Amino acid sequence: MSDEKSKVSDKASEIAKNIWLAGVGAYGKAVEDAQGRLEKAMEPPKLFRDLVKAGTALEDDAREALESTAAAKSSVEERINRVRENFHMQRPARIEDLTALHKKVDQLTRKVDKLSKALTEQGVVKSASGARKTGSTAKTAAKAPTKAARKKVASKKKAPTRSKSAASKRKAK
Secondary structure, eight states: OHHHHHHHHHHHHHHHHHHHHHHHHHHHHHHHHHHHHHHHHHHHHHHHHHHHHHHHHHHHHHHHHHHHHHHHHHHHHHHHHHHHHHTTOSSOOOHHHHHHHHHHHHHHHHHHHHHHHHHHHHTSSSOOTTSOOOTHHHHHHHSOOOHHHHHHHHHHHHSOOOOHHHHHHHHHO
């Protein structure tokens, strides 16, 4: 019986030892988990601060880019306004403006014709055949095309064109 008692005693002490070791292991695991949680609890503020720093840098870059874009846009708008002022394009052209321009063109054409005629008479220029004609032809050339003329031009644009090689092939047949 003493053997049986020692076996039971050994088994009981082994079970007690295992229980003790399981308790120590549980304590160790709890300590590790607590330390891990503590590290994680300290990490988010650091991570948050890092993100805030990165966001601040990006915001500064974006603000600089926005300011340079706004400056470029205003510069382009200023240039466009100066061009419009130079060409008086702030208002659409009126029929009176166009009529005045046609009169000025006719006057200039007459002056050029007089000068070329005078040069021809002096012998500086051999012939005035290349000079522009004044009168009704200059006025009709300066007028805007009529509605019928625009339709005629549009219909010519829509008509299919044939290449010279295709036409010459038909003639050869």
